[in-house]
Amino acid sequence: MQGKITIRDLRVSFTTRNGPVEALDSFSLTIPDGELACVVGPSGCGKTTLLRVLAKLQVPTGGSAVVRSDDPARPTVGMVFQNGGIFPWQTVAENVGYGLRMRGVPPAERQPIVRRWISEIGLERFADAYPAQLSGGMQQRVGLARAFAYDPEILLMDEPFAALDAQNRLLLQQTLLRQWEGNARTVLFVTHGIDEALTLGDRIYVMSARPGRLLATFDVPFERPRDAGALRGDPRFSKLYAAIWDVLRDEVERSREAELAEGVDAT
């Protein structure tokens, strides 16, 4: 099967102060076009490294990671960063329009797209505000709008809601679901929350502790459109949760021991 994202025997290692670190080793994964794929794994398992390789911010040590481009007019990948990663020196509108500007879209064409996304995330009144004037949740929304306005074929999301409080996370999950259900594109969503993966994903890929490998794949059976709030009451939710946790538990402990042994906080 030819995937939108095809990863074969990917290996990434870094050199750190404490010697070489294997972030990913013989990692293989194929994600079909239009899937909302969630990757869960213990902290430091190389989830972020995986996204960085796909975004071409990190050169792999071995193996291959191929993203297929189907529409030459659109960028292939776009990324939502861990705590927004929005530029403090740009206003909300400038941040949201950044990707378009880098693509060379002229200001007059950029304006309506930017305005649409700003109203989509409910920040019309803050279009000219700087990030320092926004709350953490609002900043994350700007990061989301920036990636959506860029309109990539594949959206890479790196624990985008991890730093938010429960209510804000629920709201943003809802926004993401609505967007994705309206305009299905390939999304690779990295998270350490099993419930978040169950809420959002079509399929869940479970990774091992470092060096990261693919351990198991779970299909998520919930029909769409989904309601992020109501899903938790579904009995299948808790059964799947338990099954995934069963695979993860040992890995989380292994990753903890490794961290204690090295005394470093891994990426």
Add this chain to the structure above:
Amino acid sequence: MQRDRVLSLLSPLLLLLIWELAVAIGWLNRIFYPPPSEVFITLSNLVASGQILRDAGISLTRVALGFLLGGVPAIVLGLLMGISASIRALFRPIAAAIYPIPKIALLPMIIVSLGIGEESKIATIAISVFFMVVLNVAASVLQVDPRFFEVARSFGARGTALFWTVALPGSLPGIMASIKLGMGYALTLIVGVEFVGANTGVGHLIWQSYEVYAIDRMIAALVVVALIGWLATVLLDELEYLLVPWQSASVRIRETRMQQYARTWWRAMRPWSYSAAIIPVLLGACIAAYSGQFSLWLLVLTLVGSIAIQGGTNLINDYYDFQKGTDQPGAIGTGDAILRGELTPRQVFAGGIVAFAVGSAIGLYLVSVSGPLIFWLGVISVAVGFFYTAGPFALAYNGLGEIAVFIFMGPVMVVGSYYVQAGTVSLPIVLASLPVGFLVAAILHANNLRDLETDRASGKRTLATILGRSGAQLEYYLLVGGAYLALLLLVVIGIVPWFTLISLATLPLALRLMRIAGSTSEPLALQPVLRQTAQLHLQFGTLMVAGWIVATMA
């Protein structure tokens, strides 16, 4: 809180009072410790005779030249050092080695190579500023969070785009901080430099006063040095606000209530609109200087008066716009303090009246030294400023805004400023002011063009709503294009010197603005047109003034 502020005001006053009394009683020797009252009188005499202004002006010129000569290359090299590891490796050791040398120690060496004249003084300041700024700028580029470069690259930014959208804005706060440091350094140095082998400048004044034991004059000069330092801080803070607006939002929390209050008023008076008040005054004075009549003192007074009137107009406008409900919180670019809840409508109104009072007082003084024409120009200007948005027939709401602004912020101001200097007036002066008049009207029209839809909805009748979209776009072309045509004609028929053609350097900006104004009706896209039309007026006007100055000196 309240009591603490009273105490902090009281303590310096008390100190001055004790000093005064101690001299009066005879505890302190009057010759060594002249009382504050005597220092004040000496200072007033120095101001009146013009000596202190001349010396301060000379010192400031040296600081400014040294600062530019040292600071600008330092910022460029510092940025390069921050971006490129090789350039850093090449220059950092040298810079770091020279940096700790107190630069005043280099003065004798600099005098040996450049002589005792202006060059050596300016060079000393330039060298000191250079080494301080270059290392700080390089460090501030390196401090930009590498995460932001990754974010930019993930959106496809490469090469120069990375520089303009991440490296430069990310290091601007640090660059600003090093500019402030450098300025502080330059101000300390200038006094020391002028102690040695200078015949002018504030430092020389202090040293000369010491040599003749005129302690009162020495203290008066010290007060002036302190004022210059304070002024430099205020101006650099303002520059920081303009260049690094995203930081000021968080910095402002650390300000005292007093500073917040001052800043609130300063913003409420919309200082960025003052180029419209300053350019015509400078132009009028320069034309007068060209015909051989010029007084710096009168120019300063005219400027302050004109700024006060402009500030008052802005405040009164905001008050009435708020009352009439034409500015809504959702509207783009409303810059006023009432909507932000910083000032109450009554405060704004009172502030406007005070500003008008200051402007009128200065105006009356100018009437007494120059003549009655100023009186009538002033009275009419104040009336127009007031009824611009106030009263039953508000000019701005009846399609007369552009014409009023054209006349009163173009010819009337230039002629007034010329008349203050020269005491006469003639048709060529009026004609010479036309290009600036066109552009100032264009600023207002850019505003109305942007607000066309909202103004129409709220029933505000501007020329733009009356003419409709395509008519209003044509009007914008006419106003901007008119400035250039008028300038060319005036040069051809010989009314203004050909040096002023340097203003044509702004033509690319003008053409770009006309293109945008004609191609969109989107308020968000027209917002930069408004801002840049104001810049066009400023740049065009500044160059024209420069042209007159060059023509005067040539």
